[in-house]
Amino acid sequence: MRKIHLMNEASRDATVAIDNVRALVKPALGLPGKTLSFRRYVAATEDRLDAAMVAAHGEGYAQALIDGDPEIDLEIEGRFIDDTAPVYLAASGEVLHVSPHLVDVVFGPDGAERERKDATNTPGNVNDETPIRWTGRKLPRRDAIRRFAFRRTVALTHLDGLTHDFLFAMAEQLAKEDALVMVGGGAKGKEPLIFQENGSPYRGFLEGRVDGTRYKLLLHLSNLELRVPDADKA
Amino acid sequence: MAKPIIVNWQGKSSSFQLAKLDRSKLYGKRQRWVLDPEGKRCERAELMRDGSMLIRSGMTAQGYFDDDGTWIRNDQLVGLNEAGEPVEKVQSTLGAEQPLEGPLDPSDVLDVTVRSVYMLSPEELDDALKERLLAGDVFRCAFNYRADFNAETALLLVNDDGYFALVGDPLETRWFELAVAVNETDDDAADDDDELDFEMF
Numbered sequence: 001m002r003k004i005h006l007m008n009e010a011s012r013d014a015t016v017a018i019d020n021v022r023a024l025v026k027p028a029l030g031l032p033g034k035t036l037s038f039r040r041y042v043a044a045t046e047d048r049l050d051a052a053m054v055a056a057h058g059e060g061y062a063q064a065l066i067d068g069d070p071e072i073d074l075e076i077e078g079r080f081i082d083d084t085a086p087v088y089l090a091a092s093g094e095v096l097h098v099s100p101h102l103v104d105v106v107f108g109p110d111g112a113e114r115e116r117k118d119a120t121n122t123p124g125n126v127n128d129e130t131p132i133r134w135t136g137r138k139l140p141r142r143d144a145i146r147r148f149a150f151r152r153t154v155a156l157t158h159l160d161g162l163t164h165d166f167l168f169a170m171a172e173q174l175a176k177e178d179a180l181v182m183v184g185g186g187a188k189g190k191e192p193l194i195f196q197e198n199g200s201p202y203r204g205f206l207e208g209r210v211d212g213t214r215y216k217l218l219l220h221l222s223n224l225e226l227r228v229p230d231a232d233k234a
Numbered sequence: 235m236a237k238p239i240i241v242n243w244q245g246k247s248s249s250f251q252l253a254k255l256d257r258s259k260l261y262g263k264r265q266r267w268v269l270d271p272e273g274k275r276c277e278r279a280e281l282m283r284d285g286s287m288l289i290r291s292g293m294t295a296q297g298y299f300d301d302d303g304t305w306i307r308n309d310q311l312v313g314l315n316e317a318g319e320p321v322e323k324v325q326s327t328l329g330a331e332q333p334l335e336g337p338l339d340p341s342d343v344l345d346v347t348v349r350s351v352y353m354l355s356p357e358e359l360d361d362a363l364k365e366r367l368l369a370g371d372v373f374r375c376a377f378n379y380r381a382d383f384n385a386e387t388a389l390l391l392v393n394d395d396g397y398f399a400l401v402g403d404p405l406e407t408r409w410f411e412l413a414v415a416v417n418e419t420d421d422d423a424a425d426d427d428d429e430l431d432f433e434m435f
Contacts, residue, residue: 019408019410021347021405021406021407022405022406023347023402023403023404023405023406024403024404024405024406025316026383026384026403027313027314027315027321027383027384028313028314029298029311029312029313029314029383030298030311030312030314030318031300031306031310031311031312032312032314032318032319032320033318034300034301035300035301036298036299036300036306037298037299038296038297038298038299039296039297039298039299040294040295040296041294041295041296041297042287042289042293042294043293043294043295044292044293045293046288046290046293049290049292049293050292076287080303081280081282081289081294083282083283084280084281084282084283084289085280085281085283086278086279086280086281087278087279087280087281087288088268088270088276088277088278088279089276089277089278089279089290090270090271090272090274090276091270091272091274091275091276092270093277095279095281095288096270096276098271100268100269100270100276101268101269101270101271101273102266102267102268102269103266103267103269104264104265104266104267105264105265105266105267106262106263106264107258107262107263107264107265108262109258109259109260109261109262114262119266141340141341141344142340142370143370144340145340145343145344145372145389145391146370146372146391146392146393147393149348149351149400150344150347150348151347151348151349152347153344153347153405153407155407155408155410157410158410158412161412164410164411164412167410178340207344209341211409213411213412214409214410214411215409215410215411216407216408216409216410217410218344218407220344223257224255224257224260224348224351225260226255226351226391226393226395226398226400227260227393227395228255228353228395228396229255229256229259229260231259232253232259232353
């Protein structure tokens with residue numbers, strides 16, 4: 001069970017559970033009455049890739065494909081790929097036998113490189129010693145849905161009676177205010193939420209709904225504002 | 235150019251051209267590069283566990299196979315519901331008029347997980363619909379970029395920056411409540427005795 005350490009508006013904190021919210025089940029591809037499996041297989045060997053084919057038959061090797069199927073290695077093609085180990089190839093094409101150097105490269109909206117620095121691991125921060133806290137930013141639900149694209153949603157749920165009361169009160173308050181509250185990590189609650197090491201950062205917005213003794217406390221996650229890129233405005 | 239989104243609300247038709255909103259065009263992007271000792275970018279590959287083959291980009295494909303290992307062509311596949319029964323194919327909704335539902339409650343909007351966002355340019359926009367959109371109302375319709383076995387949901391809205399369609403799938407959210415676990419006690423007169431019995435220790 002995944003957990004989140006959360007602080008409310010009154011600066012009381014508790015650790016509660018995260019419940020995955022799933023999309024409605026979509027039809028699966030298949031054949032009626034048959035069990036199918038989705039598998040990877042070898043479609044071409046290294047010596048039959050485009051560069052090798054160009055080297056062997058020239059740029060316009062279409063006729064060679066029609067005449068003789070030189071792109072197919074009957075011994076190997078179609079072989080299922082089940083278990084592999086990742087490797088890195090140096091620019092020379094040789095398998096790298098030393099630890100590679102990792103760098104993080106940042107590109108601007110124009111596609112130009114802005115920054116390059118040694119890669120560092122970013123730890124998750126939702127179940128940290130420092131709780132995720134309410135920021136002072138509340139948005140009417142009607143406005144929030146027109147400002148952000150919510151790409152993921154998780155539900156927060158109680159672990160015991162005390163955390164039930166903690167979450168129920170939060171849901172009730174937000175439902176009454178008809179608002180989403182922005183939550184964030186770090187000492188000031190300004191950092192985005194990261195659910196696991198090197199995971200995607202998201203802005204988090206809590207929404208509460210109450211029906212009698214039942215509640216929903218939904219954490220909506222967004223990494224995209226609804227606005228037109230400057231390049232498209234021009 | 236893709237065919238437009240065409241919607242019908244209260245008997246009036248409106249249409250919009252669409253362009254995908256790419257997150258990297260708003261904020262840029264960050265990539266983790268792997269460099270070799272000479273500072274050049276490495277290529278990620280895979281090695282079969284038995285060491286028999288190095289698999290590079292472009293060497294693999296994937297597909298559906300039956301129990302005998304026979305490849306099933308994509309055009310033979312059908313959509314199956316949870317009971318394993320075939321479902322009807324859903325044609326692309328682009329260029330085909332779709333009924334518009336709404337205005338929606340904010341909860342209905344928040345119960346959709348957004349997969350893609352499109353910026354819209356109205357080609358033809360009904361005045362009444364425009365008025366509702368500018369007032370902050372959100373509408374929905376079915377959306378299917380290309381024919382398959384499942385239509386997604388498009389949320390149509392307007393903000394200060396323009397018209398947008400948020401495309402995604404409805405979510406199943408559930409209610410939580412405290413499980414009441416109170417055991418019935420025996421109605422025994424002895425339990426009403428306020429005396430504390432220390433002799434039992």
